Amino acid sequence: MKSYEDLAGDGGSNIVEQVVSQQGKLRARLDKIKHKVVLMSGKGGVGKSSITANIAACLADQGRTVGILDADLNGPSICHLLGVDRSKKLVIDESGVEPGVGHLGVKIMSMDMLLPDPDSPVIWTEDKGASAVWVSTMESTALRELLMDTKWEELDFLLIDMPPGSDRIDNIRDLIPELEGVVEITIPSPVSQHIVSKSITKNTRMGVSVIGLVENMATYVCPHCDQEGALFAGEDAHGLAQGKGIPYLGKIPFDPRISQKRDGLFYTENKDSLTGKAIAELVENILKFIENKAK
Ligand SMILES: Nc1ncnc2c1ncn2[C@@H]1O[C@H](COP(=O)(O)OP(=O)(O)O)[C@@H](O)[C@H]1O
Ligand SMILES: [Mg+2]
DSSP states (O other): OOOGGGSSTTTTSOHHHHHHHHHHHHHHHHTTEEEEEEEEOSSSSSSHHHHHHHHHHHHHHTTOOEEEEEOOSSSOOHHHHHTOOTTSOOOEETTEEOOEEOGGGOEEEOGGGGSSSTTOOOOOOSOTTOOHHHHHHHHHHHHHHHHHHBOOOSEEEEEEEOOSSSSTHHHHHHHOTTOOEEEEEEOSSHHHHHHHHHHHHHHHHHTOOEEEEEEEEEEEEOTTTOOEEEOSOSOOTHHHHHHHTOOEEEEEEEOGGGGSOOSSOHHHHOTTSHHHHHHHHHHHHHHHHHHHHHO
């Protein structure tokens, strides 16, 4: 098999020009966005998407312009959480795709918007022999296109809701080298902390700035009396943050109202609850980190 180095020139595909032009397009898109923040966890089901959606609502509520890239290509949930009307057809022209608009005007791009109906799964190829490497390459390409082709326009924040696992951050880091950093999310359980610990180590080794650690579902809040109690046995996550030398950004209590289906979002409807206040404090800590980084 020939490697591309064996080809005289670029084999006639103008590959170099194509790459340069794509990079230019991506740059032009991202240069209009002030702060890019990733929300991730090595672990699934710890509340990445719920926290992303509620942080977006809090930032928008404070008058900031916000977008969310739903980077969970195989399990997209941001459209559902922010109430994007999927019955509208995608508006596409040569300059790109209009993002979906969710609660409080948050701009959204998600695989969900490209599927024929809300119940369709994402299927990358009908080829049963397709290798995992090939599927992964298709996923990388899709991620770049969602980021590059969306008409985000001027934004204060772009939040990136990651899939479970620690692998996709490599892609995001390459696409957005100016990232402010990543917010790592864990729940108090030892198994979650164990996996998130690896994710933090990986980011630190890759030179990706870690904004800090959030402990979700840290306690239980009774929706009737707003009293807090322990939810999981075991250590809180202060020790993990301390051990890794990263800031502890706060704990978000478990509140059943977060998972209720509603028109708005938990944060906007429950700002004064313990969990609502915890979300606002988390946002404040992220803003402080960004401010200090700029100094
Ligand atoms: N603080 C919380 N209180 C109550 N339920 C929560 C909380 N955080 C997340 N959830 C619920 O946990 C489930 C998983 O959350 P999700 O945001 O989808 O996680 P992830 O994106 O990490 O997979 C969802 O049903 C969500 O409503
Ligand atoms: Mg999710």
